[in-house]
Amino acid sequence: MSEPILRVAGLRAQIAGQQVVEDVSLEVPATGVTALLGRNGVGKTSTVKGILGLIERSGEVEFAGDRIDREPTHRIVQRGIGYVPEDREVFASLSVAENLRLAERDRAPRRELVAELFPDIHARSAQQAGTLSGGQQQMVSLARALLNDNRLLLVDEPTKGLAPRIVSEVAVALEKMAEATPILLVEQNLQVVRRLASTVVVLEAGRVVFAGRAADLLDDEEKTMSLLGVHSAEDAA
Amino acid sequence: MNRVRAFITANRSWLPWAVGGAFLAFAAILPLLAIEIPGVFPGASYTPGTLQLLALCLLFASLALSYHLLFGTVGLLSFGHALYFAVGAYGLGIILENTELELLPAVGLALAAAIVAASLIGAVSLRVTGISFAMVTLAFAQAGNVIVRRNPAITGGEEGIRLDIEHVPDFLVGVLNTRNLYWLTLVLLVIVYLAVLWFEKSRGGRVAAATRENELRVRVIGLRPIVIKLAAFVLASALAALVGMAYLLLQSGATPRATSADFTLTLLVIVVLGGVGSRWGAIVGGVVYTLLDQRLTSLAGSDAIAGLPDILRIPLSEPLFILGTLFILVVLFLPGGIAGIARSAVTGRGSLRKDRDELEEVS
Amino acid sequence: MSTVVLLLITGLGLGALYFLIASGLSLIYGLMGVLNFAHGSFLTLGAFAGFELARRLDGASWGTFFLTVILGALVGAAVAALTELLLIRRLYNRHIEQVLVTVGLALASVALFEGIWGTDPIYVSAPEWFSQTTEILGARIPNDRFILIAAAVIVLLGIVFFLRYTRFGLVIRAGVENRSMVTALGIDVRKAFTVVFAIGGAAAGLGGVLASHYFGYVSPHLGGSLLIFAFIVTVIGGLGSLAGAAIASVIVAVLQQFANFYLGGTGDLVVVLLLAGVLLVRPSGLLGRKA
Numbered sequence: 001m002s003e004p005i006l007r008v009a010g011l012r013a014q015i016a017g018q019q020v021v022e023d024v025s026l027e028v029p030a031t032g033v034t035a036l037l038g039r040n041g042v043g044k045t046s047t048v049k050g051i052l053g054l055i056e057r058s059g060e061v062e063f064a065g066d067r068i069d070r071e072p073t074h075r076i077v078q079r080g081i082g083y084v085p086e087d088r089e090v091f092a093s094l095s096v097a098e099n100l101r102l103a104e105r106d107r108a109p110r111r112e113l114v115a116e117l118f119p120d121i122h123a124r125s126a127q128q129a130g131t132l133s134g135g136q137q138q139m140v141s142l143a144r145a146l147l148n149d150n151r152l153l154l155v156d157e158p159t160k161g162l163a164p165r166i167v168s169e170v171a172v173a174l175e176k177m178a179e180a181t182p183i184l185l186v187e188q189n190l191q192v193v194r195r196l197a198s199t200v201v202v203l204e205a206g207r208v209v210f211a212g213r214a215a216d217l218l219d220d221e222e223k224t225m226s227l228l229g230v231h232s233a234e235d236a237a
Numbered sequence: 238m239n240r241v242r243a244f245i246t247a248n249r250s251w252l253p254w255a256v257g258g259a260f261l262a263f264a265a266i267l268p269l270l271a272i273e274i275p276g277v278f279p280g281a282s283y284t285p286g287t288l289q290l291l292a293l294c295l296l297f298a299s300l301a302l303s304y305h306l307l308f309g310t311v312g313l314l315s316f317g318h319a320l321y322f323a324v325g326a327y328g329l330g331i332i333l334e335n336t337e338l339e340l341l342p343a344v345g346l347a348l349a350a351a352i353v354a355a356s357l358i359g360a361v362s363l364r365v366t367g368i369s370f371a372m373v374t375l376a377f378a379q380a381g382n383v384i385v386r387r388n389p390a391i392t393g394g395e396e397g398i399r400l401d402i403e404h405v406p407d408f409l410v411g412v413l414n415t416r417n418l419y420w421l422t423l424v425l426l427v428i429v430y431l432a433v434l435w436f437e438k439s440r441g442g443r444v445a446a447a448t449r450e451n452e453l454r455v456r457v458i459g460l461r462p463i464v465i466k467l468a469a470f471v472l473a474s475a476l477a478a479l480v481g482m483a484y485l486l487l488q489s490g491a492t493p494r495a496t497s498a499d500f501t502l503t504l505l506v507i508v509v510l511g512g513v514g515s516r517w518g519a520i521v522g523g524v525v526y527t528l529l530d531q532r533l534t535s536l537a538g539s540d541a542i543a544g545l546p547d548i549l550r551i552p553l554s555e556p557l558f559i560l561g562t563l564f565i566l567v568v569l570f571l572p573g574g575i576a577g578i579a580r581s582a583v584t585g586r587g588s589l590r591k592d593r594d595e596l597e598e599v600s
Numbered sequence: 601m602s603t604v605v606l607l608l609i610t611g612l613g614l615g616a617l618y619f620l621i622a623s624g625l626s627l628i629y630g631l632m633g634v635l636n637f638a639h640g641s642f643l644t645l646g647a648f649a650g651f652e653l654a655r656r657l658d659g660a661s662w663g664t665f666f667l668t669v670i671l672g673a674l675v676g677a678a679v680a681a682l683t684e685l686l687l688i689r690r691l692y693n694r695h696i697e698q699v700l701v702t703v704g705l706a707l708a709s710v711a712l713f714e715g716i717w718g719t720d721p722i723y724v725s726a727p728e729w730f731s732q733t734t735e736i737l738g739a740r741i742p743n744d745r746f747i748l749i750a751a752a753v754i755v756l757l758g759i760v761f762f763l764r765y766t767r768f769g770l771v772i773r774a775g776v777e778n779r780s781m782v783t784a785l786g787i788d789v790r791k792a793f794t795v796v797f798a799i800g801g802a803a804a805g806l807g808g809v810l811a812s813h814y815f816g817y818v819s820p821h822l823g824g825s826l827l828i829f830a831f832i833v834t835v836i837g838g839l840g841s842l843a844g845a846a847i848a849s850v851i852v853a854v855l856q857q858f859a860n861f862y863l864g865g866t867g868d869l870v871v872v873l874l875l876a877g878v879l880l881v882r883p884s885g886l887l888g889r890k891a
Contacts, residue, residue: 077786372831380872551715561708
């Protein structure tokens, strides 16, 4: 196996003085989707934010062989990391086109690709992003990460709160994105995880409790139940 | 030196009290001694001039303590604290001038007025938090400033109000009784200190400290932070009003400057200079600031300054320029203020980092 | 009738002045969460810069007037940008300490102005047209009001245009809404901080020159006394809202004029009561976002 694109060692992070990530070490391979799993409130989102420097953190973070844990967020992102935050975080008062324009970093942003992949939002360029549906906002958020030629995508709960039809649309988009770019994906929907992820990392109380092949976890009904508190099969419903 | 540190560390709980008690005792007998500190005191410690200056130091220390209760303890950044000091000074002045009340009932009446004003204004201002709260308190204080300046018949306008001594006991009147006024301000400082301490140690005070860190958490436990904040606001205002009354007695009057936004900003400077979150810091800050202010003012008028070239003379002849610059430097480089320096000197390690964090939590 | 028109237009002129300060305050607060106490000093310095230039040239000519306006704006912008770079930036994200630093700067700068220019008001000269009046609906309106109103409208349109059609404007609008997401898109939002300070400083510096004509003098306390009303305006309008600041500037100033005239000089008090009323009904201000 080749060198991992992202290596995290002993990451600790806090929000408002409260420790939310205790000690996380993980690796994201240079290809495919790595899913970051765990129950609610175990520090998945905080781990992602810690990697990006959006919250106060310590520990080692290595991206494509370079230490990035002392850099400010914008510098880290400029190295080629796309971020799709939890709850989309589109700029509600800006138009769709402005949201996308703001995200353009590369000299030749891939506007055609985005238009092709998300025809729905392309047609709504002039609409205020705040007036879009949740699914459409998610498309905008994904599109922002896709516009640039990133070397890694951090995608946080992209299917949260979406209707089943939209969930599969998002999954298709992610699948297509993963062909070119490795993804670290936080996801609660195990069906989506099963479909996309080759590797999984499970957190509990701010620490890694499982890391390995996706199948090794999801095919083991008992392990899934004890680590995630859900049945791997039943979640399909 | 290490032994001293070890001793201090081992006896941390009672040591501040012992030191405080010693200072208090020393301060109490100061008017009976003949101590001279050239460059700081205008004369020996028993002379009225020096006692007047020292009493002013103590008043500023008390006022800074009351502001510490707001800003340091509860985390309320008020820009209108001077208003309550002014309500005390002007309230007492107006009552003595226009009624036949003796000093004590007049003090009670002025205090009641301050409490009513603080309750009303506090209830409205606390509807907003953070920076908005600062601006709103500033606006109310400004209204007070306008009222004072626009009604010269009652307040003396720009000239200020003069103390009517008819109903003031003789032992508090006149230059020869400065000693008594000095003792009065010392007693007031002790009262303010104990009141602040009482609030901080009370259940409400502990909740207030928790609120400062995490309002949500306190709400979850089911306490109403706003009630405690209002209580702290009213208590701090009442204490400020008492200080204002003592100021009126000491200075035989008060000027509209006492109602100005600059005056509140001065308090903020004192508290930050002394060290946010520290009672001792507020007191030391008040004393140091008052002495600095006096010394810088006389320095500004001195021949040494007058002989300098313009580029040095102009800044050095403005005490507020020097104090403002000093303040900026303290905020940038010594977030723990004087108390922070003292603490790291005593414990032998830099605790600036921690102070910085404490200050951050206030926001 | 003529009195009402006079009060209305004078109120609009004063409101224009408030807006020139409040627009910068509101933008800075919206993007950075900093309440800038030194903003009044930017205004005062702009006014003194204009005065010093007019003193050296022909103060009564229109050319000089326009030069002083430009100089005031440039001085305001430069000092504001330096303030951000040297003082505010070092305390990134420490909002209370940032406020404290601007408080210190306000105290120190006013003292310095007093040292340089003295504490007494200095009267300024202006083109003759300023001191003449124009008759509107029977009211004789001093001409300087029109200059103020025009300047505020131009500044408002300029800021709106800047925010809507430039890359920095886009970053600023996005940053007001969600600053951390802007950085997560790989944008160094601190550059926008400097820009916002410079814009606010320019508006204040320009406002300073105009204020010196409105009041007829410059003094070290010119900015400080206007700043308090600008604070009230930003709170009433809703912190961070430019449109709110514009509307509240007009309401506050017009109300102040009418109360001063009809209610025996109680303008300032009425404004504070208005503030209290707005807070009781809508703590987030007229156009502010819900906290």
